[in-house]
Amino acid sequence: MKIGLIDVDNDGKTGKRFPNLALMKLSAWHKQQGDTVEWYQPMFSGHMDRVYMSKVFSWTKDYEYYIDADEVIKGGSGYCISLQNGREVYNKEADKPLPFEIEHIMPDYSLYGITDTAYGFMSRGCPRGCGFCHVAAKEGKKSYKVADLKEFWSGQKYIELLDPNTLACEDWKDILWQLANSGAYVDFNQGVDIRLMTEKKAEIIQKMRTKHIHFAWDSYKDKNIIVPKLKMFKDITNWERSKVTVYVLCGFDTTMEENLERIQIIRDLNFNPYVTLYDSQHIERGSELKRLQRWVNNKWVFWKCGSFDEYMKM
Ligand code: SF4
Structure with missing residues (x-):
């Protein structure tokens, strides 16, 4: 069969390409069946037996050109x-x-010419069900192991783990040890749920090669859980802001005072806060939230300028 692939999120105009995992798996499987696989190009590909279109992000515009194929299959979070x-x-x-x-x-x-990084999920699902996230609805309100590392890693230097919430999985110890024992640099692409951190988990993570770890403090009401966990993690790992970033979700269910307090606590721990804005596209440029984001996320300015008030006067 002649198989065409369309990565709808990457139209070739955007700079860095984050590879589409589903397309890489479809490519591998079809090549295993002896099919020919190529990126679909309307001007050059000619007639295809089947074309797969995959879209990860809901906000990406759909592919709008004519597709010359017997069958077109669309998939990915961007469509559902x-x-x-x-x-x-x-x-x-x-x-x-x-x-x-x-x-x-x-x-x-090889579809994306990647040689040094492996991408994949070792667990799926999440018990949290945060109001702004689709994972629980799509993958289930429980975290469960779906693969061993060797399923998608074969000695590459870097591992991009795409799990939504590894620490919530009952097989967390097995997963974390597999990652630590790989000797590869591990990036928890979706962030790590600091609320579920324990001393044992922190000890294994410390043994992992990781350049940077991201936690999320989405809701102010979790302060009494998150702050002691961040302190415990710091005590065990001795990692500081060069290795630890804490995402601070703003514009969802917190006030500006609560935003500033979270940012200050993270700063006092010598971790990097990073402001993410809920429904960012609909927040006006120049608004207080956008300026807060600019102050915090520009690390040079943030660590030089001690408070948001000071920054606003600049
Ligand atoms: S903890 Fe993360 S993955 Fe789980 S529901 Fe909340 S945002 Fe989604």
Whole structure:
């Protein structure tokens, strides 16, 4: 068969390409069947037996050109998750999970010319069900192990772990040790749920090669859980702001005072705060929230300028 692939999020105009994992798995599986696989290019590809279109982000514009193929299959979160009234809504009908044998195949990294990084999930699902996130609805309100590391890693220098919430998985110890024992640099792409940190987990993470770790402090009401956990993590690992960033979600359910307090606590711990704005596209440029984001996320300015008031006077 002649197979075409379209990475809808990467139209070639954007700079850095984050590879589409589903397409890399589809490519690997079809090549295993003896099919020819190529990026679909309307001007040059000619007629295809099948074209897969994959879209990860709901806000990416859909592919709008004619596709010359017997069959076109669309899939990915970008097609089954939509933003409605600022919330992510999951449409089960539009979800097309990959068949088991494709989901669990070693991805074809050559599709993106990647040689030094492995991408994949060792667990799926999340028990949290945060109001702004689709993971619980799409993957289940429980974290469960789905793969061993060797399923998508074969000695690459870097590992991008895409798990939504590894620490919530009952197999966390197995997963963390596999990552630590790999000797590769591990990046928890989706961040780590600091509320579920324990001394044992922190000790294993400290043994991992990781350039940087991200936590999230989304809701102010978690202060009494998060602050002691951040302190415990710091005491065990001795990691500071060069290695630890804490995402601070603003504009969802917190006041400006609560935003500033979280940022100050993170600063006092010598970790890097990083402001993420909920429904950012609908927040006016020049608004207080956008200026807060500019102050905090520009590290040079943030560590030079001690308070938001001071920054606002600049
Ligand atoms: S903890 Fe993270 S993955 Fe889980 S529901 Fe909340 S935002 Fe989503």
